[in-house]
Amino acid sequence: MGKELPGADFDNYVEVYRDIINRVSSISGEQFEFFIQVRLGLMKDRIAKQRGSFDSVRILDFGCGTGATEEFLRDSFPSALICAVDSSAESIRAAQARNLDDVRFVHLDSPALPFPDDYFDLVYSNGTFHHIELTHHNKVLSEISRVCRDRGNLFIFENNPKNPLMMRAMRNNPFDVEANLVHPKWLQRTTESSGFRQKEVCYYFFFPRPLRFLRFTEKWLGGIPFGAQYFHWSIKTTHIG
Numbered sequence: 001m002g003k004e005l006p007g008a009d010f011d012n013y014v015e016v017y018r019d020i021i022n023r024v025s026s027i028s029g030e031q032f033e034f035f036i037q038v039r040l041g042l043m044k045d046r047i048a049k050q051r052g053s054f055d056s057v058r059i060l061d062f063g064c065g066t067g068a069t070e071e072f073l074r075d076s077f078p079s080a081l082i083c084a085v086d087s088s089a090e091s092i093r094a095a096q097a098r099n100l101d102d103v104r105f106v107h108l109d110s111p112a113l114p115f116p117d118d119y120f121d122l123v124y125s126n127g128t129f130h131h132i133e134l135t136h137h138n139k140v141l142s143e144i145s146r147v148c149r150d151r152g153n154l155f156i157f158e159n160n161p162k163n164p165l166m167m168r169a170m171r172n173n174p175f176d177v178e179a180n181l182v183h184p185k186w187l188q189r190t191t192e193s194s195g196f197r198q199k200e201v202c203y204y205f206f207f208p209r210p211l212r213f214l215r216f217t218e219k220w221l222g223g224i225p226f227g228a229q230y231f232h233w234s235i236k237t238t239h240i241g
Helices: 006-012 017-024 030-052 067-075 089-096 133-149 164-171 182-193 207-222
Strands: 057-064 082-084 103-107 120-126 148-159 198-203 229-236
Touching: 006 017, 017 030, 017 103, 017 148, 030 067, 030 120, 030 198, 030 207, 030 229, 057 103, 057 133, 067 082, 067 229, 082 089, 082 133, 089 103, 103 207, 120 133, 133 148, 133 182, 148 164, 182 229
Parallel strands: 057 082, 057 120, 082 103, 120 148
Antiparallel strands: 148 229, 198 229
8 A cells, every 4th residue: 555555556566476476586486475474474473372272353455456266265264254445446456356255355545444343353565555655654554453453463474674685676666666665663653653563573585596495594584683583573552450
């Protein structure tokens, strides 16, 4: 999403989005779907430790694009009710054409979310906040906080500004040219001011495919700020301490 929300900026990339991601990430040796599965695996691992059960959860994907993630979310959380929102009308049309069971795709034309207070157990967002002006992050996160229940989980996945290969990939990506770099400390401040408490920042994807035999070590490398991407995990809380 961009400016306040990016909207039409992404309408022109619906048909070629996956191909662009594969082109700019070719040095990694991995494909678009691989990264989705990595992200959801990291999130599901944390949720399992936090919750223990995936029954009857409500999930919001904030910035869902064409809905590719929802196919994998449905497999990872088979009993969940999934709502997915995006400000690109063309992306939402492509997502709805997937005809996924128990997934609701919604077009947004403002940061206001069309859901009741305290509705979601889990909010997921990948690569969305660098398309929103930094001055609007608090407004967007306050709205996410409103629809997230107390003790609900927020996962924000972002590109690592300290990784030179990732920065090169963003410069070569036509829809990332004007992106705002989002640092973990910034997310900590803005989420905490919106009613969340940071639980973890974890860096991941250190090794390209030719070095995949080393990936088992990544579970010990999450605190080193050189992975290609990172996630910020925080908990909605009305109580501090």
